[in-house]
Amino acid sequence: MTSRRFIASLVLTFCLGALPAAAQEPSGAGLALGVRGAFGIPVGDAFNDLSLSDTFGTTVAPQVDVSYFFTRQLSLGAYFQYGIAAGPGNECADSVNCTSKVLRFGIDLDYHFRPDGFVSPWVGVGVGYExxxxxxxxxxxxxxxxxxxxxxxxxxxxxxLQLTRSIAVGPYISASVGQYDKLSARLGTVFEENDRDIISDHKQLHVWIQPGVRAQFRL
Structure with missing residues (x-):
């Protein structure tokens, strides 16, 4: 056997031997779809001296998110949440002509500590719009x-809880800090004002605390 054939045979043997190892150690990169359900608890003021609780009340907030995993630990994603709110003073439940909602969307950066364990803790941070x-x-x-x-x-x-390599379900809790800077209002035919800036003295910080459950499917 010539040296050229020997080297080619050696390279081919090495490549074939590496295939099982490559199959056992995937990078974990890829897309994931998340579905959440949360209960929103408002804290603080919406603006001026009007509390967030009196403005919107608590929410039941389903959410969907799409993430890209760079590895099995680190992901960057976008989310959209539709919060069905109880309404001012929790009065919407008693009114047939009342709707109240809180929409939230933005981006998240998450880190999973033990993605291959049955119990996998994770943390994340993000920003968005409300x-x-x-x-x-x-x-x-x-x-x-x-x-x-x-x-x-x-x-x-x-x-x-890692049910399979691709499906995980478990509880989570989130806390967000926000500030409203735009307002529009209408009082029948008496008063209407659109897209007014809230003056600096009336801006207030508010917090949403949301315990919930998430199911995530890695595609």
Missing amino acids: IGSWEFGEGAENTRLELRGYDLGHAHFGLD
């Missing part, structure tokens, strides 16, 4: 308030 609104009545006689502003930062912590 739109809260409520509306009473119908047609031209309705009353409406909408507040918009940035989610200045949020952090969350969870425990995944």
Whole structure:
């Protein structure tokens, strides 16, 4: 056997031998889909001296998110949450012509500590945008308030139960700090004002605390 054939045979043998190892040690990179359900607890003021609890009340907040895993530990993703709010003073539950909601969307950076363990703790941080609104009545006689502003930062912590290599389910809790800087309001045909900046003296920080459950599917 010539030296050229020997080297080629050696390289081929090495490559074939490396295939099982490569199959056993995937990088973990790829997309993941998350579905969450949370209960939102408001803390602080919406603006001026109006409390967030009196403005929107508590929320039941389903959420979807799409993440890209750079490794099995680190992911970057985008989320959208639709919070069904109890309404001002929790009155929406008793009114057939009342809707109240808090929409939140943004980006998250998460880190999973033990992605190959059955119990896998994870932490994450992110930023986003928030739109809260409520509306009473119908047609031209309705009353409406909408507040918009940035989610200045949020952090969350969870425990995944790794049911399979691709499916995880578990509890989590998140806390976000936000501030509304835009307001629009309508009081029937008497008053209407759109997209007004909230003056600096009336801006307030508020917090949403959200315990919940997440299911994540790695694609």
